Amino acid sequence: MPTAIIADDEDLQRSDLRRMLQIVWPELEIIADCEDGGDALDAIVRLQPDIAFLDIRMPELSGLDVARASDGKCRIVFTTAYDNHAIEAFKLGAVDYLLKPITEERLRHCSLRMQEQTKAGAMPADLLQIMSALDQRLREPAESERIRWISASSGNTIKLFPIEEVLFFESDLRYTRVVSASDEGHIRTSIKELQKGLAPEQFWQIHRSIMVNPHAIARARRDEMGNIFVELKNHSEQLKVSQTYAWRFKSM
Template identity: 55%
Template sequence: MPTAIIADDEELPRSALRRLLAEVWPALEIVAECEHGTDALEAIYRHQPDIAFLDIRMPALSGLDVAKAAAGRCRVVFVTAHDSHAFDAFSAGAIDYLLKPVVRARLLQTIDRLRERARLAQPAPDMEEMMAELDRRMRAGGNVQRIRWISASVGDTIKVIPIDDVIFFQSEEKYTRVVTAGDEAHVRKPIRELVEGLDPDQFWQVHRGVIVRAAAIEKVQRDEMGRIVIGLRGHADTLKASQAYAWRFRPM
């Protein structure tokens, strides 16, 4: 049974494409739906789908960057409201380029193309290579306004925390936990938005829900289940890293 992921930062287009695919290609199994590019790249690694239906414009990482970082791992179809990226899309190895709203007849043409194309013969890059390429692309992403202060809530007050005091950020339901050496607070800004304003040399994303100051890492080890656990200098909390970011901790 062929498998696929759908990545789009809007719920309605994702749902519409999922329903249409169920009608015209019932044998296709949707193994993941993603709201932004980083999720899509992790889903490609985790589920190893045959096909990725990617929106072009997504938070954190564009569909084009996902396609380039995951080149050879799956076949890519772009689904977008913009017709100005077709050249870049096909340069990135796309099988097809669909404009929203996707219509049944056009999707059937795409399915025919997908069925005709065998999986790429070249070996798929491993996840370390993919994430290293992603890291390089994010570092070279142009002039980014770096975060210098965090305005966070502590009880009924708003506290201004210098970014140099932050040890790690951690997602907690609707909030993001901001932890310093002697205090913690919460902000409403999600991890995927915070990471864009942080210096990647100082702050490492180690999980879709965790960003840690690299200098605060004391040790990294695996638990009895093989999961990566990060110990921090002078702090009792431990952090979990996902396999997608294991490449950061290879011995020199």
């Protein structure tokens, strides 16, 4: 029997999708319900499903992050509330999408397509490139909405950082560090919120709490335990790369 996981941070959405899948594809076994991206990625690695139904917007790791980190281990179907204009980004052949609210008719069509692809066996060879293209299309802010300057506090002082001079952002539970070659400050904006105002590839997320300016990277190295660390051109700190984002340095 083919197997699948469902990942969505809304209980009702997961249960509705499970119910409709039982109707349109009764042979499909749902082997995991996941509430966030981290659980979804863990389920893909541990259970090796044939298909993953991934919500685009989930806490910590988005559906795009999970699909990219899974590196072709299963077929991907995205569930999304994006409008029809943004849906053009999905028409790349190797992945499918379900626009919320999901209809039984659209799910039936998607299920038939997944059944055909599962029988064919071959996985798309260019999944990482597809994920990068989707990421760029779906996350690109309007020109007027892009962040140009960061106002960050340092003690009683407010400092202005041109966005292109920021080397990296690092978040904890309360603040996000804004670090340049010669200075730093703190803001209350989370990594997830910052991403909404940044141009695609302007900063790379390399950890759930770290984004780095790729132009600031001097090199990446592996230690004896296989962990990847990023060394910067104009700063002494080394930034650890989590396994979720190790795909950026896959050639190492």
